Amino acid sequence: MQLTKTQTALEAFKKFVIQQARTRLTKGKKNASRELYDSLKGVIGVGPNSIALDFEMEEYGIYQDKGVKGVGGVRRTTSKFNSKNNKGKMWKQKAKNSPFSFKQGNKPSVKHFKDWARMKGLNAFAVRESVYHQGIKPSLFFTKPFEQAFKKLPKELKDKFGLDIQDFLAFTLNQDRLR
DSSP: OOOHHHHHHHHHHHHHHHHHHHHHHHHTTOOSSSHHHHHOEEEEEEOSSOEEEEEEOOTTHHHHHHOEEOOOOBOOSOOTTOSSOOTTOBOOOSOTTOSOBOOTTOOOOTHHHHHHHHHHTOOHHHHHHHHHHHEEOOOOTTHHHHHHHHHHHHHHHHHHHHHHHHHHHHHHHHHHHHO
16 A cells, blocks of 8 residues: 555655754754754655654754753862852753763763864863763754644644545555456
8 A cells, every 4th residue: 555645744744844953953053063954864764564754863963952961060260261250159050851961070072072162263171071060951953843843743644644545445446346
């Protein structure tokens, strides 16, 4: 049985989610290298009795989307460039409810921040310390468009699946009449 209308509905769903996710990346200024932007893909797999839709992106995309909880702690020194005295103050948590977190003593490698920090004119070691203590704020660049499109999908999918079933039944009945 061909599910062309169902597949078309899933194709539209995929296209909407990817387009909106890319827009949110750009508007949220999370698109410095365009690596994550370019890696967003949707793959529709058609089996004999099923259709599946998988979304793919760079591994760090899930951390940008859901955020990462920092370890927190107390600031040890004050920046020479900041007029406020932050010594002894707590680090601000950016992703309190994230499913991901940094563990005490396991700082991320500087290599992950080097290129990005260079593009932004920042010190990669300072960026690493900040991210380790504060975490990464959730951008929800993928979650929001997915949920928004998913709310519309069930009715649209039922309608399209119903049309595919009608076409299949009409085709089957015509085949039986020809025999």
